[in-house]
Amino acid sequence: MYQEERLIAILDYLKQHHRITTEQICSLLHISRDTARRDLVKLEEQQVIIRTRGGAILPSVHQKIKDYSGRLKTVSEEKSKIGRLAASLIHDGDRVILDASTTVQACSEHLHVSDCIVITNSINQAELLSDKEGIEIHLLGGKLQKEHRFLYGASVIEKLASYHVDKALIGVVGISEHGLTIAHEEDGMVKRKMIQQAKQVIALADHSKLGTTDFYQYAQLSEIDLLVTDRVPEQGFCDLLERNGVELLVTEQD
Structure with a gap:
């Protein structure tokens, strides 16, 4: 599986479950911890996740309430x-x-x-x-x-x-x-x-x-x-x- 495919899979999981651990990424995608960490670094650079100790969460989205x-x-x-x-x-x-x-x-x-x-x-x-x-x-x-x-x-x-x-x-x-x-x-x-x-x-x-x-x-x-x-x-x-x-x-x- 290419990195782009893995990144999409990680984001899909986060949209459903709101948080993910490095261990879950390894199990879900059958990759090493080092590869999982690199994927999280990439997603953080794209500003689509927030890295936490041991994993990641989605950033909060504060939408302006319409009048x-x-x-x-x-x-x-x-x-x-x-x-x-x-x-x-x-x-x-x-x-x-x-x-x-x-x-x-x-x-x-x-x-x-x-x-x-x-x-x-x-x-x-x-x-x-x-x-x-x-x-x-x-x-x-x-x-x-x-x-x-x-x-x-x-x-x-x-x-x-x-x-x-x-x-x-x-x-x-x-x-x-x-x-x-x-x-x-x-x-x-x-x-x-x-x-x-x-x-x-x-x-x-x-x-x-x-x-x-x-x-x-x-x-x-x-x-x-x-x-x-x-x-x-x-x-x-x-x-x-x-x-x-x-x-x-x-x-x-x-």
Whole structure:
């Protein structure tokens, strides 16, 4: 096997498992430790890995979060399917909290219930739901995050403490062994309080968020009851959910 072929094989393994040891490279490619080290040096020179003691990991990719209107334009079919399935979990008479994520907004678009109370910190959620009959909206007041159109701060968290609801639907930027994470701390603090006020916590995440860790952790995996996603995760991630008592719900595949 040529070096270029080995480098591709190492990167493919890292994309799936996130880290690799020198011993694993030797076993996987049937090469010596010296050859494995040379391959890692080459990949490091290409700036596609970070070498660690005994192996390598992929570098963190910190993508700039688009503003809310930009994210709405890129709401995928996967998110729409997740939203439709999540909406089916909300019933007449439910009291629910909806956060400001675009995936949760996809749920609002498919929501058709009566005698339902919705509490949200999202201007867009409130506007969308205001056109639907049978839904009473409580918009949490606070400081406006202009780019992402959500309200946050001490007044939002204080007001949330007064509500006790059946369900909270929470979007995530990352969900992994490090729990639920997001880029913005102020948004994460509000989500944390939303989770604390609900009998059932439902996380919504498309497949690209699974196994990903972002900047700020706002909940442990064990704090959510149900994960709704669009693809069956790899076995290791399913095992992680099971250990933390999280039920998995996957949209129907075409």
